[in-house]
């Protein structure tokens with residue numbers, strides 16, 4: 587009977603075998619962890635071994651999740667979808683009612699009419715992500731306006747192929763990529779602040795970086811997080 591070690595949010599299956607050394611594996615697609623250990627090794631020894639490898643385990647799991655993020659979605663039952671940086675399983679319900687999307691018990695419930703194909707499902711989901719982002723933006727912009735002493739006349743949310751955000755310094759408007767609703771919230775905040783700082787300084791010069799450093803010391807971390815989560819196979823620059 588397999589034993590399971592619970593180490594915080596990671597559960598590890600322990601399999602005893604006639605082997606001399608311990609083997610640790612992280613399996614796709616979910617990052618499931620299994621350790622094969624010699625029959626005589628105590629559970630405590632195995633536990634300390636796994637704990638010493640937690641950093642490596644998390645690294646492998648992150649890598650697997652990133653690979654998964656890059657595969658195009660088909661909007662099928664139990665497919666993974668990301669909302670604010672967290673992974674949710676899709677639950678597709680076909681019914682004769684206007685299409686809708688809602689979060690329910692850790693899943694994203696997509697309701698479409700019977701026979702609705704991939705394109706329709708994708709459009710319904712895209713509209714929902716857009717709405718999520720549109721409602722997250724006003725409080726963020728309002729909070730940062732006084733801190734940066736800038737005013738944003740208007741913001742736009744749209745699908746963009748190559749950028750997370752952009753701004754028009756003369757019109758005092760900013761534009762955000764719908765895909766940001768799939769990223770951790772701190773990433774959205776970074777892109778908003780980045781574009782708002784452009785209202786003070788249009789280029790990425792030393793002054794621009796100095797302002798960012800002052801108002802958001804962790805901005806490089808957010809930029810790197812965004813960089814590590816490519817959307818499909820597109821290259822992002824901003």
Ligand SMILES: [Zn+2]
Pocket residue numbers: 780784790824
């Ligand atoms: Zn920029």
